[in-house]
Amino acid sequence: MIRQPLKFRKTIFVICVLFLIILLFLISRKDTDIINSSKKISEDIPAVVYRDFSSIPKREHVYVDKRKMASNSAIDDNIKQELQETRAQIEQLKKKIAFLEGRIPQKYPDVKYLGYKERKRILVTGGAGFVGSHLVDVLMMQGHEVIVVDNFFTGRKRNVEHWFGHRNFELIHHDIVNPLYVEADEIYHLASPASPPHYMQNPVKTIKTNTLGTINMLGLARRVGAKILIASTSEVYGDPMVHPQPETYWGHVNPIGPRACYDEGKRVAETLAYSYAKQENVSVRVARIFNTYGPRMHVSDGRVVSNFIMQALQNLTITVYGNGKQTRSFCYVSDLVDGLLSLMASSYTLPVNIGNPVEHTIEEFAMIIKNLVPGCRSTVSTGAAVEDDPQRRRPDIAIAEAQLNWSPKVSLQDGLQRTIDYFKEELSRTTFYNNQTYMDVNVKSPQ
Numbered sequence: 001m002i003r004q005p006l007k008f009r010k011t012i013f014v015i016c017v018l019f020l021i022i023l024l025f026l027i028s029r030k031d032t033d034i035i036n037s038s039k040k041i042s043e044d045i046p047a048v049v050y051r052d053f054s055s056i057p058k059r060e061h062v063y064v065d066k067r068k069m070a071s072n073s074a075i076d077d078n079i080k081q082e083l084q085e086t087r088a089q090i091e092q093l094k095k096k097i098a099f100l101e102g103r104i105p106q107k108y109p110d111v112k113y114l115g116y117k118e119r120k121r122i123l124v125t126g127g128a129g130f131v132g133s134h135l136v137d138v139l140m141m142q143g144h145e146v147i148v149v150d151n152f153f154t155g156r157k158r159n160v161e162h163w164f165g166h167r168n169f170e171l172i173h174h175d176i177v178n179p180l181y182v183e184a185d186e187i188y189h190l191a192s193p194a195s196p197p198h199y200m201q202n203p204v205k206t207i208k209t210n211t212l213g214t215i216n217m218l219g220l221a222r223r224v225g226a227k228i229l230i231a232s233t234s235e236v237y238g239d240p241m242v243h244p245q246p247e248t249y250w251g252h253v254n255p256i257g258p259r260a261c262y263d264e265g266k267r268v269a270e271t272l273a274y275s276y277a278k279q280e281n282v283s284v285r286v287a288r289i290f291n292t293y294g295p296r297m298h299v300s301d302g303r304v305v306s307n308f309i310m311q312a313l314q315n316l317t318i319t320v321y322g323n324g325k326q327t328r329s330f331c332y333v334s335d336l337v338d339g340l341l342s343l344m345a346s347s348y349t350l351p352v353n354i355g356n357p358v359e360h361t362i363e364e365f366a367m368i369i370k371n372l373v374p375g376c377r378s379t380v381s382t383g384a385a386v387e388d389d390p391q392r393r394r395p396d397i398a399i400a401e402a403q404l405n406w407s408p409k410v411s412l413q414d415g416l417q418r419t420i421d422y423f424k425e426e427l428s429r430t431t432f433y434n435n436q437t438y439m440d441v442n443v444k445s446p447q
């Protein structure tokens, strides 16, 4: 009985071992299959293509807060409005820049080259004014170094801006009532208001400019040894008793009248010039300038040429002061400039009349201008006379012809046509319409 269970145990043991071996065999076979099949699967699956997802914009997480939505849209509207305003400002600035760029001279007018010995340093007081700027143009073209001094009371930068930046050109903003220290070989002293309404507007300033200013310029000429030309005027003859007026005529001036600040100021300027010549040995030239006209007269100048042309161009009444029987003789600005240059170059030191002797009544002159403006519908009116208005004026230019070999070349017709063209362009500048002060003049009552 005892041996039977032992045998049974052995048999059981053997069976178990065998079972285990079979099991291990089976397991090992199954593993190989799985590996093989998995290999096969991986070979069958196509390779995954790499894709760069970084370029795809990530969706921002937007937190929608309905309470804030209303205020956000109000802010959006403000921003939109600011944006629109800024855009409009930028557009305006662009236009302004384009306008300013248009005014920068692209190329200077042709300037002659002068050697060191021929080139002069020339000071022009009032060089940004009507006559001064035309003189500056010629001096610059001749190749000289030009210094313009102006206080811009009636002068304008616009008149000389085409020379800005040129190496021969210098602009000094200065009032010659105060001393000036510059180096110069020649001085053209033109600074002074010249239009009756302008010089009457501030008579003290007009006298100071023509007396103190002239003393300063003569003092400068003495210090630096410069030759100086004083711009005097036909007004030193006042309301003349001699006709036409020769340089030898002493004049007929009311010393306390409304024109005296200019007339007497210029008479003192002449006296000062000859005093400096005699006492300080200063080389002086004196030009007595008669009525002059041309481009660059200000639309608000107030003198007869600019007033009549502006009125005719706008079909306004042409305003003749007084009965229109008073006479004037009008010289085109380029002729005047030629005369000034000839006088400076000459050795003649006494006063010289520079003007055009062709004389017209102011009434005739109004009709000449009216007829030169095509389609002009202006009427001509006569009215109150200007106090102390000279009744006749015409230069005797015998000295200019003999001593300077000078006489005017431009006819009234041609000169007026060029001037009308200039004023037409001025009128097209919109700013003028806000500033129609060109008829501002002191008149006395007709009685």
Ligand SMILES: O=c1ccn([C@@H]2O[C@H](COP(=O)(O)OP(=O)(O)O[C@H]3OC[C@@H](O)[C@H](O)[C@H]3O)[C@@H](O)[C@H]2O)c(=O)[nH]1
Binding pocket: 194, 195, 196, 232, 233, 234, 235, 289, 290, 291, 292, 302, 303, 304, 305, 307, 308, 319, 320, 321, 322, 326, 328, 362, 386, 389, 390
């Ligand atoms: O609108 C106007 C302006 C002027 N006039 C008259 O036209 C004549 C000329 O007057 P302007 O103002 O042009 O010039 P004036 O001749 O009176 O003075 C000028 O003289 C010579 C220069 O040196 C000066 O430029 C200036 O003083 C005057 O009789 C004046 O009364 C008009 O009838 N209507």
